[in-house]
Structures are given as C-alpha cells and as structure tokens.
Amino acid sequence: MTRLSLPLHHALMLCATIALLFAAIVYAVYAANLIAFPYDYDQGEGFEVQDTALLSQFKLPYLDTETYPFYSSNYPPLFHMLAAPFVWVFGPAYWYGRLLGFAASLLIAAVIAHAVYRDGQQNRWIALLAGLAFLSSNFVYHIGPLFRQHIAMVAFETLAVVMLARAFPRGDKRGITLALFFLLCAGYTKQLAAITALAAIIWMFLRGPRRGLICTAGFGLAGGLVFLWLTLASGGHWWTQAIVANVNDFLYDQAVGLFRLWFGLHGFLLVPATLLVMVELYADRLSIYSIWFVATAGLGGAAAGTWGAGDSYLVTSIAAACILSGVFFSKMLANAWTPSRILQVLPLARIASMSLLLVPALYLGYARATLKMPTIGEFAALAELLGIERNVAFHTRPDEPDFYDSATWTAGGYARIGYLLTEADHAAGAQIVARIQQSDKPALSEDAGFSIAAGRDVVTNPTQLRNLHLAGQFAGDELTRMIEDQAFGLIILRAQFFPPHILEAMGQAYVHNETLFMNGFDYLLLFPRPGYESRFAS
Amino acid sequence: MDAESAGITKRQLGMILLVGGIVGFCGILAVDIVDVGREGDIGPAQTVALFAMALAALVGLTLLPLGDAPA
Numbered sequence: 014m015t016r017l018s019l020p021l022h023h024a025l026m027l028c029a030t031i032a033l034l035f036a037a038i039v040y041a042v043y044a045a046n047l048i049a050f051p052y053d054y055d056q057g058e059g060f061e062v063q064d065t066a067l068l069s070q071f072k073l074p075y076l077d078t079e080t081y082p083f084y085s086s087n088y089p090p091l092f093h094m095l096a097a098p099f100v101w102v103f104g105p106a107y108w109y110g111r112l113l114g115f116a117a118s119l120l121i122a123a124v125i126a127h128a129v130y131r132d133g134q135q136n137r138w139i140a141l142l143a144g145l146a147f148l149s150s151n152f153v154y155h156i157g158p159l160f161r162q163h164i165a166m167v168a169f170e171t172l173a174v175v176m177l178a179r180a181f182p183r184g185d186k187r188g189i190t191l192a193l194f195f196l197l198c199a200g201y202t203k204q205l206a207a208i209t210a211l212a213a214i215i216w217m218f219l220r221g222p223r224r225g226l227i228c229t230a231g232f233g234l235a236g237g238l239v240f241l242w243l244t245l246a247s248g249g250h251w252w253t254q255a256i257v258a259n260v261n262d263f264l265y266d267q268a269v270g271l272f273r274l275w276f277g278l279h280g281f282l283l284v285p286a287t288l289l290v291m292v293e294l295y296a297d298r299l300s301i302y303s304i305w306f307v308a309t310a311g312l313g314g315a316a317a318g319t320w321g322a323g324d325s326y327l328v329t330s331i332a333a334a335c336i337l338s339g340v341f342f343s344k345m346l347a348n349a350w351t352p353s354r355i356l357q358v359l360p361l362a363r364i365a366s367m368s369l370l371l372v373p374a375l376y377l378g379y380a381r382a383t384l385k386m387p388t389i390g391e392f393a394a395l396a397e398l399l400g401i402e403r404n405v406a407f408h409t410r411p412d413e414p415d416f417y418d419s420a421t422w423t424a425g426g427y428a429r430i431g432y433l434l435t436e437a438d439h440a441a442g443a444q445i446v447a448r449i450q451q452s453d454k455p456a457l458s459e460d461a462g463f464s465i466a467a468g469r470d471v472v473t474n475p476t477q478l479r480n481l482h483l484a485g486q487f488a489g490d491e492l493t494r495m496i497e498d499q500a501f502g503l504i505i506l507r508a509q510f511f512p513p514h515i516l517e518a519m520g521q522a523y524v525h526n527e528t529l530f531m532n533g534f535d536y537l538l539l540f541p542r543p544g545y546e547s548r549f550a551s
Numbered sequence: 552m553d554a555e556s557a558g559i560t561k562r563q564l565g566m567i568l569l570v571g572g573i574v575g576f577c578g579i580l581a582v583d584i585v586d587v588g589r590e591g592d593i594g595p596a597q598t599v600a601l602f603a604m605a606l607a608a609l610v611g612l613t614l615l616p617l618g619d620a621p622a
C-alpha cells in the first residue's frame with residue numbers, strides 16, 4: 014500500500030502546490046493592478062488615506078464632526094501610523110497602504126507556515142501548503158491588498174498567537190511580553206482584535222490560571238493606559254468616534270449568508286481544523302489555536318453580520334483554520350498522536366496510510382473551492398481550458414466584469430470586488446477629479462480619493478456621520494447650512510450613506526447632472542442647483 | 552514547568568462550560584422576561600445564542616468524566 018501510495022502522494026502534493034501557487038499568482042496580479050489605481054476601490058479606503066495624512070502631521074483623526082470639515086475616523090490609529098512615514102516622502106496616496114496590506118498578508122502566510130512546521134511534525138510541504146492556503150482564501154484576496162487596516166490586525170493577531178503558543182507554556186517572560194505587545198498592537202489596529210485577546214486570555218487561564226491572570230492584568234493595564242491617553246488627547250472624541258459610533262445593527266440574514274459562504278469556500282480545511290479541536294478537547298490539551306479558531310469563527314462570524322461588516326471579519330478564523338488543519342494533517346501523516354485511551358480505539362495506522370492520498374486531495378479540493386481569476390488577457394486561455402466563465406455582475410449595471418469568483422456575489426456582506434481595474438476606471442477617476450477642479454470650492458465626496466487627487470480638503474466621512482446620527486451623536490446643523498448655501502462646488506455620491514436629513518438637503522440645493530461609472534459603481538455628480546435660495550440666507 | 556501541571560483540568564473546564572452554558576441559557580431567556588417592553592418572541596439571533604449556550608453546557612457535561620487530565 015505504502016509503496017504504491019507514496020509516489021501518488023508526492024504527485025498529488027505537487028498538484029496541490031501548483032494549484033495553490035496559481036492562486037497566489039492571481040492574488041499578486043490583483044494586488045499589482047490595485048496598487049496602481051489612485052482612487053477608492055473598496056468604499057472607505059480614502060478615509061484611511063486621510064487618517065494617515067492627519068497622523069503624519071501628528072494630529073489625531075478623532076475630531077468634532079459638527080464643524081468643518083465634519084471629518085472623523087472610527088478606527089484605531091496604529092496601521093495609519095505605520096503608513097504615515099510614506100506621506101512625508103510621497104504625500105497622501107493609496108499605493109503604499111495597499112502594498113503594506115499585501116505585505117502583511119504574505120507575512121501572515123509565512124507565520125502560519127512556521128507555526129505548522131514548528132507545532133506539527135516539521136513537515137515542510139504541509140507547512141508550505143498551509144501558508145499558501147491562507148493566500149488562496151477568497152476573503153483574504155478581498156481584503157489583503159486594500160488600504161485598510163484589517164489585514165494588519167490579522168498579522169499582529171497571528172504573530173501574537175503563534176508566539177504565545179510557544180512562550181506561555183515555557184514561562185518565557187520575554188516571549189510572553191512580546192506576544193502580548195503584538196496583541197495590543199492588533200487591538201489598536203482594529204477593535205475586532207478584542208476577540209483574539211479574549212481567546213488568548215482564556216487559553217492562558219486554562220494553561221496556568223495564576224500566571225494567566227497576572228499576564229491579563231498587565232495586558233489590560235497597558236491597553237487601558239493607551240485608551241485613556243487617546244481619550245484625553247482627543248478631547249473625548251476617541252470614545253465617541255471609535256467606540257460609540259461603531260455599534261451597528263445586527264443583520265441576521267447577512268451573518269447566516271456569510272457563515273454559509275465561509276463554510277462553502279473553506280470547508281475542506283474547516284472540517285479538519287474542527288476535528289483537531291475535538292481531538293484536543295477530549296484526548297489531548299487544548300492549544301491556543303483551537304480556542305482562537307472557535308472564538309473567531311463564532312464571535313467573528315457574528316460580528317460579520319453587523320451593518321458595515323463583511324467577509325473580512327472571518328479572515329482571522331481562516332488563519333486559525335489554516336494552522337489547525339496543517340497541524341492535523343501533519344500529525345495524521347506521521348501518525349504522531351499523543352497516547353490516549355480515546356484515540357486508541359481508532360485505526361490510526363490505517364488512517365495515516367489513507368491520509369497520504371486524503372491530505373493532498375483536500376488541499377486540491379480547497380484550491381478549487383476558492384478559485385477566483387480574471388477570464389481575459391493572459392488568463393483567457395487557462396479559463397477556457399478550465400471551463401471557467403465570468404460569473405459575477407456589478408451592483409448598478411448589467412455589465413459583467415471579466416472575472417470568475419467561486420463565491421459568486423450573492424451573499425449579503427460579501428464584498429463585490431476582486432476584478433481587475435481597466436483603463437476606463439482610471440479615466441473615469443480622472444474625469445471626476447477634473448469636475449472637482451472646475452470649481453474653487455471644496456467638494457463633498459463620498460470617496461475621499463477624488464478630493465485628495467484634486468488637492469482639496471477631505472470633507473466628511475459619510476458612514477461615520479450615518480453611524481453617529483443613528484447613535485444620536487450627530488446633528489449636522491453646520492453641514493446642512495453649508496449644503497444649503499451651496500458652499501461645495503460638487504457633491505459626489507456612491508452609496509448615499511449620509512444621514513437622511515443631509516441627503517435631503519443635498520437633493521434640494523443640488524441637482525444630479527452627471528453619472529460616471531468607475532470600479533463597478535455609478536458615481537452621481539451633483540452640481541449647485543441654479544437659482545436655489547438657501548433657507549439660511551438672510 | 553509549573554504551568555503545565557497547575558492548569559485547569561478537563562473536569563474543571565467541564566464544570567465551567569456546564570454552569571456557564573446553563574446560566575447563559577437562562578440569561579438569554581430572561582431578556583424577554585426582564586425587558587417586558589420588547590416586541591415579538593425569541594428572535595433568530597437569540598435562538599442562535601440559546602443553541603450556543605446549550606451546546607456549551609452539553610460539551611461541559613461530556614468533559615466531566617475525563618477527570619484530572621489537563622484541559
């Protein structure tokens with residue numbers, strides 16, 4: 014059996030490696046395409062550019078949204094601080110934030126591979142596949158090369174967990190301190206890292222209650238002091254803008270849809286990961302990876318169902334699943350289980366023999382389940398060979414991008430992005446910037462990139478105004494007055510996230526004259542309505 | 552390493568999950584009793600939370616026979 018299986022195992026492992034390497038190549042092509050695009054691709058990126066620009070001037074981005082420019086951030090500052098030195102050299106731009114995000118995703122893949130190699134059975138090939146599997150995920154593909162802080166948070170989380178897994182059981186104080194520092198960095202990159210922090214605290218408590226509590230107290234104190242400093246330094250706006258404004262409605266259908274999609278795409282790894290959790294729960298000791306996986310899948314999945322959230326909220330659970338499944342496969346192949354009465358009843362030797370074919374087959378199945386690729390250009394011939402056709406459609410138009418995504422675009426909360434941008438997208442962006450420059454007045458744009466490119470003030474952050482409005486923290490009298498007074502040369506709408514009374518004022522004082530199509534969205538250009546008399550005119 | 556031997560046992564973890572699951576289950580049900588102004592029955596999110604609490608209690612129950620093995 015083994016004599017026949019081993020060459021077949023190697024052949025299948027090679028196929029799985031090629032399939033996952035292909036996914037990594039598609040990911041790199043997409044990242045390169047996106048890095049060259051100077052405007053928003055994913056809604057909200059431009060506001061992260063603006064946060065970075067403010068922090069590069071040593072200004073906190075947690076501001077009073079009742080006064081001009083009505084702008085505030087709702088994210089912690091660390092990712093933008095890391096990108097701030099680029100502003101000093103290159104000015105505000107998207108490319109370096111996207112490059113940092115892409116680099117962070119590669120770092121996560123490397124850390125996953127290291128963890129699987131170290132905590133599995135030093136199986137280099139499985140470690141490589143586990144790292145590549147992370148990059149192959151449709152959810153990672155979406156969020157990785159964006160100017161968003163999310164993937165940097167996952168990078169800090171992964172570093173922290175992998176480091177803590179080794180340092181805490183050994184009582185390595187330096188290692189524990191560094192791991193908790195990375196965890197703190199994750200939290201001040203994005204608030205969602207609280208789930209990973211909770212998982213780490215629970216695991217430390219299980220492994221050594223007294224030491225776990227001491228570490229938790231130190232971690233809590235350090236985190237609390239940073240929180241206090243941000244609150245005081247921002248005059249209380251940090252609390253309002255980053256905490257209060259981040260409480261959004263829970264959309265049950267979105268949560269369920271994303272859970273189904275998460276399982277449908279990643280099931281080939283999620284099932285083995287869950288099996289290892291079961292083995293550790295009943296026949297071994299629970300690793301930090303198991304608790305991390307359960308917490309981020311459950312709570313991260315629930316958080317994915319809130320308004321404004323999406324598939325990226327499950328990326329941390331995918332990192333955990335890649336590690337767990339890699340360790341599970343390594344142990345299965347080596348038949349290297351901790352002696353246990355429960356496992357003794359299983360035909361472990363036969364399972365090890367079967368896993369020679371099963372493991373690469375699962376990675377191959379995963380590569381197919383997560384397949385996404387352009388269907389034109391250099392990819393056209395391969396797409397035809399694989400029988401792949403474009404299968405997604407834009408929001409507002411019947412046009413279909415030349416892109417295949419195994420996830421389709423049917424689940425609510427799943428970002429409808431991933432296709433390559435074209436010259437037409439670049440041209441449309443330049444046209445919008447030209448429209449802004451036709452007036453000396455600032456523009457009120459739902460995407461900040463146009464104002465940045467035109468050298469104008471970035472005015473407002475519409476989702477933030479919406480959230481503040483729903484939380485009873487935004488009146489918007491001054492903004493309404495400026496709209497009524499036609500103080501803006503142009504209003505650019507994409508998703509119309511502004512609070513209803515702001516949209517109403519826009520509809521009265523401005524007129525929709527032009528629509529430009531860019532990166533899959535219709536951008537509505539509203540110009541001052543001729544002859545309009547402001548209610549505020551005296 | 553002291554932490555290796557002084558960790559929580561399977562039985563202790565089982566008790567934590569069992570008690571936590573039961574308390575959580577009752578707490579979620581109590582939301583409707585305490586907050587009498589709420590409209591409608593148990594919602595879908597509440598149902599999922601109840602299921603999670605019941606699962607935690609069940610897992611806790613199955614861990615109890617595993618005794619002093621480290622969790």
